[in-house]
Amino acid sequence: MLTEINIGNLSLRNNIFLAPMAGVTDLPFRVLTRNFGSSLCFTEMVSANGLVRRTYKSYEYLKSSPDDRPLGVQIFGSDPDILCEAAGIVTEMGADLVDINAGCPVKKVLKTGAGAALMRNPTKFAAIVKNVRKATHLPLTVKIRSGWGHDELNAIEIAGIAEGCGADALILHPRTVKQGFSGVADWNLIEMVKERAGIPIIGSGDIRRPEDALAMMEETGCDGVMVGRGALGNPWIFRGITTLLSDGTVSPSTPSLVERESVIRLHLEAYISLYGEKMGVKSFRKHLLWYTKGLKEGSKFRKAAVAVNEVGELHEMLHKYLQSLAGGISHAERLYSGVTIPI
Ligand SMILES: Cc1cc2nc3c(=O)[nH]c(=O)nc-3n(C[C@H](O)[C@H](O)[C@H](O)COP(=O)(O)O)c2cc1C
Incomplete structure (x- = not known):
């Protein structure tokens, strides 16, 4: 089930991907999940208009590094010409x-005729895919999505159009x-689209545990899966999935406290490098929330952590908090981490 996969001329070492998520899948998070197997x-999603008009923010989203490869750049828009120009820009800038x-499905995006609104306009959708296909060699x-509503499901039709107009995967x-x-x-819809498709079909939705990835592949026959919310505060899910799919082993669903702390530290440091201390500490709060969700006294920790603006202080607070949990960890977890934590 864990297999190499080709999308167009891009050969990927496995078929497990990180889903695009606005406000989440920036450079630090992408690198982190790659380290665990994505x-x-x-x-x-990057605005095609923003790229064409050279808006600073749109270019910020394209920031990458050599360990952030291969990289898919997602563009959105509703004007075929602008989308083509944007595809040319990201191609030149080194997207893979x-x-x-x-x-x-966000209203602000739908109102401009972009995003899922394209599924309601198959003629325009076809023109976009056909033209963008010509605008890039990538x-x-x-x-x-499935469609607009349960009375308007047209994913099968739209998938057929995408393939017919030159998409390499859906x-x-x-x-x-x-x-x-x-x-x-x-x-079920993934299965139906897969049955009719001649290009790889990647399924997205509700993969929260490694077993879900296995189930999606078995039930739908899809060629690969994407993990979105299941990776929030849980980059380890990629290790769990790749291990399960390669040799059937179920790895511990939660990391040791030691590993959790070292990963959060690395993630935070990468944030500070990219965004600077003030912005970095502030925008990292959402990740801290996800990383500590469900942990004992988590809400108390988070309440205190949001008041911190200095990275050193945040590291210290995190360390003390995770140490305070160490007394509650199991023997198995200590063994798994390979580190003895004084109780
Ligand atoms: C916070 C958030 C932001 C998202 N942003 C995007 C986006 O920019 N582009 C996109 O195609 N999908 C976006 N999605 C949808 C995900 O890529 C994914 O398809 C969806 O969340 C279902 O997968 P999941 O159940 O694994 O989360 C976003 C989802 C979330 C939760």
Whole structure:
């Protein structure tokens, strides 16, 4: 099940990817998940308009590094010419793959005719995929949803158009626009799209544990999977998935406290390097929340941590907090971490 996969002329070491997530999948998080096994990461959605108009923020999203490869850049927009120009820009800037966002359900985006609104306009959608295909030599993917609502499911039709217009793979998050991120992803639709497709189909939606990735692949026959929310505060999920799919071993679902602390430290340091101390500490708070969700006294720690603006102080607070939990960790966890924590 864990296999190498080709998307266009891009050979990937495995078929487990990090899903694009606005406000989350920046350079530090992408590198972190790669270290645990994700073979392909995507930027968050980047406005094609912003790229063409040279908006600073749009270019910030493209920041990458040699250990952040291969990188898919996701662009969104509704004007075929602008999307083509944007695809040309990201190609020149060194992307490894271009993805067209045809699944964003956010009102502000839909209002401009972009994101999932493209699924309601198959003619325009076809023109976009066909033209972007011509504008870049890079592998091209398209990310879609099930459709607008349960009475308007057209993922199968849209997937066929994407393939016919030259997409090298299709990513399907089988929720409707009306569903947003609630309810359950309809994996049956992934199976239906896969049965009809001649290009790789990547499934996205509701992979929270390694077993879910295995189940999605078994139930739908999809060629690869993408992990979104299941990776928040949990980059280890990629190790769990790649291990399970390669040799059937179930690894501990949570890391040792020692590993948790060292990963959070690395992540935070990378944040500070990229965003500077003030911005970095502030914008890292969401990750701290995810990393400590479900841990004992987590809310107390988070309440104190949001008041901290200095990185050294944050490291110290985190260390003390995780040490305070050490007394509660199991013998198995201490063995797993390979480190003896004084109780
Ligand atoms: C905070 C957040 C931001 C997201 N941003 C994007 C995005 O920029 N582009 C995109 O195609 N999908 C985006 N998604 C959707 C995810 O890529 C994914 O398809 C969806 O969350 C379902 O997968 P999951 O259940 O594993 O989270 C976002 C999801 C979340 C939770």
